[in-house]
Amino acid sequence: MVSPVTSPMASPPFFSVLFLLLLLTSFFPGGAPDLAADGAALLALRAAVGRTVLPWNASESPCFWHGVTCKSSSRVIALRLPGVGLIGSIPAATVGNLSALRILSLRYNGLSGSLPPDISSLTELRNLYLHQNRFSGAIPSGLGSLGKLVRLDLAGNQFSGAIPPELTNLTRLRVLNLESNQLSGEIPSFDLPDLRQFNVSFNQVNGSIPPKLRTFPANSFLSTGLCGRPLQACPGEIAPSPAADGPTAQGPAGENPSREDGNGKKKLSGGAIAGIAIGSVVVVLILLVLLILLCRKNGKSKTSSLDAVEARGKQPEAAVAAAARDKGLGEGGSGMSATPPTAPSVASAGAKKLVFFGGSGATLFDLEDLLRASAEVLGKGTFGTAYKAVLEIGTTVAVKRLKDVTLTEREFREKVELIGAMNHPNIVPLRAYYFSKDEKLLVYDYMSLGSLSAVLHGNKGSGRTPLSWETRTGIALAAARGIEYIHSNGPSYSHGNIKSSNILLAKSYEARISDHGLALLAGPASSSTRVAGYRAPEVTDPRRVSQKADVYSFGVLLLELLTGKAPAQAYLNEEGIDLPRWVQSVVREEWTAEVFDPELLRYQNVEEDMVRLLQLAIDCTAHFPDKRLSMPEVVAQIEEVRSSALKALNQDQQSDSTGIVEEGDGHSSRRTGSITQS
Structure with missing residues (x-):
């Protein structure tokens, strides 16, 4: 059977030759080579940092590629590849050659090294999102020449050196996020009229905060060596006093209670001196009363503290703290x-x-x-x-x-x-x-191994440790049990925001659900920003999520574990297709094995269990809520699949140890088991 998804190796020769001609014409003036040149730059980028994670078909127009947006099919104007597993350094003549680019989003990947210097040639760039990577070196001063830049986010990298003063030339800039890097030195004197968001927290910058930046809140400057408003005053600065801004104190007749003597020195009047004396006596009496009350309160506090120590078995506080530290x-x-x-x-x-x-x-x-x-x-x-x-x-x-x-x-x-x-x-x-x-x-x-999302998608390079089938089924079962417990508190209880970044991993990949109940605390602004790839189709108000909607989100999570793909990404030519629809489209063509993460295909003895878990995920993501299972039913099915898979893996290990193992052809079957559509 022929695969319905066209691969680059199986492309018709005509289209390959046509695309090659377009690439060649890009070097000659007078033609229309701009889109072809953009395609060549993107393919060079994929070869450098995303060969295994970007399913781009070289025989198609770049405008149909995942993450690529074109204007009138003539130029690439946006490249959005957040969290797809890019790894390595961006070479020159790749991104820098996309001269019509307006949006570049490569956030939440594993990109490293310095930014290519030709990024300064992107003169049409409005938004640059490179946060949460591993970029290092200095921030290129050439970014200051991108006069149309509105948002610049370089947070969560390893940039070092000083903040380039050339960034002060970005007069249209509204957002500048530089937090969580290794930047040092003083902050340039930014005077950007449209700047609305600024953050340099968790850097090694020092000195005085520039006057134009002192209107930003203190959390824009956390864990730095900076001083000045809104932080503590710098050495030599006088903190503004509220009293200093008020009107001059005057007496009953509107006259100043002090007067000047013949030498120009101010002297207090008799009335002022009497007022000060009376006020001093009153203040002393008040202090005496407060001191007496405080002594009585301390006596009661000591008795209460002793009672608390006795209730804990008469252990002193220091012993309790030491035992906890041990x-x-x-x-x-x-x-x-x-x-x-x-x-x-x-x-x-x-x-x-x-x-x-x-x-x-x-x-x-x-x-x-x-x-x-x-x-x-x-x-x-x-x-x-x-x-x-x-x-x-x-x-x-x-x-x-x-x-x-x-x-x-x-x-x-x-x-x-x-x-x-x-x-x-x-x-x-x-x-x-x-x-x-x-x-x-x-x-x-604190969960030491981080989130499932980071473990599953964060590192796709040679140093990656693949998640085994046993580990993935264990994570699925633990998450399902956690959701089942939440639902067991009553029909009105639900999680409301189930996704892989909210599945945290402790030692030995023990999964635990986080952010439970936070939907009760969130306002409408937070609710509207949730990742759409996990949301059930019937949910219109994210603050009101039913238990069946939780089941749908968990089904997407299962598909993520089985496919290794992030839910919100488009993997077919149709822009915006979500993960459940992509899985069902592949299964419909009886190419079930193409669904699974390549890291799982080495487990030959558990193919049937993989298909059973895939069927369960499809059942959980049924379009209509009443067609979905309950969480106790989901837990029971995962337990059965996991038990069966562990037996198969144990048998496989015993066969390997005795040398009795059947040789295969090295290829997984194109169709495994039977999948029904919900």
Whole structure:
């Protein structure tokens, strides 16, 4: 049977010759070689950094390639390849030759090395997204010549050296994100009239914050050596005083209570001196009263503290903290107590409080300890930014800084306590939270291996460790059990945002679900930004997701594990096709084996189990909710598939050890098992 998907090797000679002629004519004036030249540059880019992950057909127009957008089929104006597994350095004469390019998005890949110098030739570029890669070296000063640039995002790389002063020439720039690099030196004096977003946090920059940037919030300058508003004042600077901005104090008759003597020196009047004396006496009396009240309060506090120590078995606080430190980071990478979350306990830092969930009542750190911890940005998600925080006592936690929360403190506390009460081995436990008018923080155990998305798509190079069939089925089963537990709390309980970046991995690839319950806290702005590739077709309001919608999202997650492909990408010529439709289109043509991740094709004895799990994923992603399974049914089927697969793998290992193994032809069958359409 002939494959319905045309491969470059099987292209008709006519089209290959035609495309070659187009490439040759690109070197001669007078023709129309622009699109052909763009195609040649893109193919060179694929050869350098994406040979195995970009399914571009050289016999077709580049305008039909995944991630490529053209204007009137004449020039490439946008290249969007986020999170597709690109790896390596971008050579010259590739991206730099796309002279009509307006949008370049290569974020969340494994690109490294320096940016090619000819990127400065992209004079039509409006948006440049290169964040979350491994680019290094200096930021090219040539970027300052891109006068039409509106958004420049280089965050989460390894750029070093000074911020180029040439960037101050980008008068149309609205967004400049440089956080989480290794930049040093002082910030140039940016005076960009349209700049709305600026961030240099987690760099080695120092000196005074330029005056035009002092209107940005403090979180634009975290973990740097900078000073000046909105941070602490620089040496020699005088912090503005509210009193200094007010009107001059005057007496009852509108006269200044001080007067000048004959030498021009100010002297206080008699009335002013009397007022000061009376005021001093009143202040002293108030201080005495406060001191007495404080002494009484301290006496009560000491009694309460002793009672708390006695309730814990008469162990001193230092012994409790030392015992917790001796336990290390635990399975989840956290030194916090593994006691299931129960009633909250409060660790106070002045007027600010961290509210802990834990039966022991022991709090190993407070808010000030958390704010002093060394932090690393883990990623920006639907509900906010996640950080890895290493405390001075050695504990490592994950902190979620929430955004777009419009709840009152009472509403927030009630909903967070519902989240904190959830206790299951396959759910990342919520350990503490903090609420204020301007800041909402959630503290979780830190998962040392990161997210399933990063493990599955992050490194496609030679150093990659493939996820085995056993590991993938174990992750699927653990995630399913976690969702089943959430649903078991009642018909109104759902996760609402199931995706591979919310499946976190502890030691030995033990999967746990994160962000559970956060849909209850999010506002409409956060909800609208969720990844569309996982959303069930019936969901119109992302804040109201049913359990059947969770089943659909989990089905997409299963397909992601089986195919190795990101859900939101288009893998056919039709632009915008999602992962479930792509799988069904391939299965419909009876080319089932083409669906699976090539890393799984080496497991010859579990092909039937792979097909069974694929059928389960298709059933979960049925278009109509009533056609989908429940999560208990999904868990039961995965358990059966996993048990069968483990037996087959054990038999395979025993055959290898005895030398009795049947030789194959090295090719997987084009059709494996039978798949039905939902």
